[in-house]
Structure formats: C-alpha cells, structure tokens
Amino acid sequence: MKIRVNLRGETLEFSSPVGARLLDYLQENSVPVNAACGGNGTCHKCRVRIEDGFTAISSKDREAFRESELASGWRLSCQSRPKTNLVVEVPSAETIRNRPRIAKHSDLGSYAISKDGVPFLVCDLGSTGVVVALVNRRGGAPLIEAHLLNRQVRFGADVMTRLHHAQVKGVGSLQASLLETLKSCLDALRVEVPELFAAAFSGGLFCSGNSAMTSFLLNRSIDSLAVAPFQPDSREAGERAFSELDGLVVHTLPLLAGFVGGDTVAGILAIEALAAPEPWMLVDIGTNTEIVVNNGRGELWLSSAPAGPAFEGGNISQGMRAEAGAISVARRSGNAWHLETIHNDLARGICGSGLIDLLNESVMDKLITEDGYVPGGRLEVTPEISLLADDVREFQLAKSATRTAGDLLIERAGVVPKCIYLAGTFAQNLRLDSVAGVGLLPPGIPVRVIGNASLTGVSLYAALSPENRKKFTDRLETMRRPVELALQDDFQDRFVRNLNFSST
Ligand code: FES
Secondary structure (H helix, E strand, C coil): CCEEEEEEEEEEEEECCCCCCHHHHHHCCCEECCCCCCCCCCHHHEEEEEEECCCCCCHHHHHHHCCCHCCCCCCEEEHCCCCCEEEEEEHHEEEECCCCCCCCCCEHHHHHHHCCCCCCEEEEEECEEEEEEEEECCCCCCEEEEECCCCHHHHHCHHHHHHHHHHHHHHHHHHHHHHHHHHHHHHHHHHHHHHHHHHHCCCCEEECCHHHHHHHCCCCCCCCCCCCCCCCCCCCEEEEEEEHHEEEECCCCCCCCCCHHHHHHHHHHHHHHCCCCCEEEEECCCEEEEEECCCCCCCCCEEEEEECCCHHCCCCCCCCCCCEEEEEEEECCCCCCEEEEEHCCCCCECCHHHHHHHHHHHHHHCCCCCCCHHHHHECCCCCCEEEEHHHHHHHHHHHHHHHHHHHHHHHHHCCCCEEEEEECHHHHCHHHHHHHHHHHCCCCCCCCEEEEEHHHHHHHHCCHHHHHHHHHHHHHHHHHEEECCCCCCCCHHHHHHHHCCCCC
C-alpha cells in the first residue's frame, strides 16, 4: 500500500502495510508530526487531511472534528489505520519546526580566541526545547545560542509518555531524535560562527538534562526509571563520542535522584554562583518540575513533580507553545478581555503564561469558582478561542502537583526559604501576580525569576577544572535528601486541597 504525503509544499512517498497506524508510518519516515499525547487520541495535535483514499472515522475523530471537517477528510493520524492507497496532507501547523532559531549575544562580535580563549560548547537538553550554546571561556556567558524544539515531542509531550514509548519500542528512536535535534543545532552554530565552532569542538559538548533525557541520550536502560520507585539505571556522569555528531564527545552531568537530573545539578550551581542567601528554594518549571530546598544546614531536599505539558499549552484544547499568535498575556477589565499575543499576531491559541493569566483573572472576576468549576463548561476568550472545563482541570492537576511538592519539601527541610528562584524557559514570561493568584508556589516567600538555570549552570560546570567538578558533585552527593512524593502519607490529601485556586 502506498502513502503519498504533502508536507510544506514537498511530496514524500512511502509504502506501509495494510491496516498499520498512519502516525507510526509518518514518524518512521521522518515526517515530524506532533503527537503530544503519544498516540492516545486525546491531544488532537496529530491532525492530517486525507486528500485521496479512505480511512474510517473513529470515535476519537468524532470528538476532535466537526461533521464538516470529517467530511472534508480531517482525521487524527494516531487513530487511522488505512486499508487503501492514500494521499495525505500534513498541515505545517501540526508539525515540528526543524530549523533552529539563532540568538546572538552582544559579546560575540568582539570575541577573539587569541585574547579570550577557546569558547565552550554546552547544551540544555530540555524535554520540550533544546538549546546548544557557545559560551565565553571567561565567566561562562553565552555568545550565541541555537534553540530547537526537541524532536522527541513526536513521541509525546511529557516524559512519561516517551518512557512508555521506549518501553514498548526501545530507546533507539528516542536517542535518534535527540541526536537529530543536537545535530541540527550544532550545524546551525557551525554555519554562523565556523571559526569559534571549530575551535570549541575538540573540548566536547557539556549537556545538562533531566534523568530521562540523559538516559535516552546515552541509550541507558529506562526499565527502572519508567516504573515506581522511578530510579535511573545509573546516576553517574557520562562521557561518549557520537559518530552521528561527527565524533563530538558529549559529557553529561550526574543525576541526583529518580527524576531529579543533571539539569538540577546545573541549576544548583547557577544559584550558588548568585551567592544566594540560605535557605533557598529552586523551582525549575517544565513538563517535569524539579524542586530543591537548601536548608542552610548542609542538606539539599529534592523532588520532582510530574506537572505534565499543561504549562506549555499541551493537553489544553486550544493550547499551544509560546509561538507567534499565542495569547501570552490576558487582563480583564470592564467585563472584557484585553489580550496580548506573541509577535502581535492574530490569536491562534493559548500558551502557558496566557493560561495562568486567564485563570487567575477568571477566578478574580468569578467567571470560574475557586474550586475550578466552569459554569456552562466553557469560558469564551475570543469568538474563536475558549477554555473548556477539562482544560481548567488539566491546569489544576499540574499546579497542584507543583505546589504540593513545594509545600512538602519545605516542611521536610524544616525551614522557610528566604527566596524562591524560579527557573525554566516558561517561567521567564510569567506575571508573578498571576502565579501567586492561582497558588502555584508556596505563599509569602519572595520569588525571583532566573531564566534558564540549566544552561547557566552547565556553562559554569564546563568552566570548572575536572578536580573542582568532582569536588562539587561529591559535595552534592553528601547533601542530597531525595523525597519520593508518592510515598508521602499526606501527599494525596494535600494534592486534593491544592487543586483549589487560592494563593493561601
Ligand atoms: S491525538 Fe493523536 S497523538 Fe494525540
């Protein structure tokens, strides 16, 4: 059976066994379809249009599309098992961008190897976004960065969905997608700054990533990480040369606990570099939120909260990443919404910061009750964009997981932090009054947004001598006090209480 795919003006053709799942064949043939829910039929991101041929309409298709859309051929590719030759259109809005975005910093123009030294190559290996940067040898500030969506997103928006995929189909495809993402970023830097790139190449690439990303990259077994009590195969730092990256040697940071990985090790280093007064708390928000409390008595209490993709617009019916057209700021006055979108484009959906604003303002204006009830099941934001009761619920689950983890760690650490350092790309665009309003963080503690602490920290780590790296990681090893949330007696009660929208 033949499948012809029209993608961004290009036509691809491949064969597929009769009755096989269309999404699998698109992905196996490198068509980067977004499958945020991992093929469960719930995210509605894997949409395609059948231009010629036939696939039956499934019950999930009926939930995702109106009658008129079904009639014009729209289907969820994860629910389609075609039995005839097909011509399929994959709309570019549903695919994953494969060209990195480059950000140049002011120091780049004046940087000279003879005067400033050979720069480092570092990487923040996020579940959603990957950043590869060349950093200044003195001080570790970035000179130039390449940002790209992690191509693993095609196997699921959150880490648990990808681990499930790896359990069923092996780690190979997850590793290959990560290497593809890294290669695209490295190639983009090589084109932009060939001389600096060539000089930095022999020093290798220092990578900070959570436990799952590190395990995928090194092709370690994920069997113990995917099931309770969620322990990685190894917590050791890694070092490996990849032929897929032209022989580049990749150094990974050690892991601290189940889902508290090298990105948190880097985050701790970034906070120590700020000379933060102890006790302090680090909250690195993402699909998996890592939290650390340094109690100032030589203990680092750590845990991770499986927040899921809601903060990044995933699993929200009209949610999207923080891209052009995403509602990123929302205020309400005089019974009307005042919205800002990224790049001032026409509103296409809602990203995480917009979602938090919308919910906070809706609760304040009593459009939604404090326990998350949405009268009529739908809250209209614009004639085209609404929040559904399920979206509100999805956010409540994510925020309660984060808040409960924060509350519990503070209690176990036995201190009230002087400051909460809020890290992560998503955190950079948040309005702190909305964050406080929805009760995302423990109340009454000053909050400071510190940007991508994982990237800052891995740059500092790369700049340390091998002896000082070892001293630092040995110290963390003696300070670490991991807390497994699900095993805490009071976790469930607190989780249910924290579902409420409330700052206290
Ligand atoms: S609905 Fe198909 S991948 Fe989510």
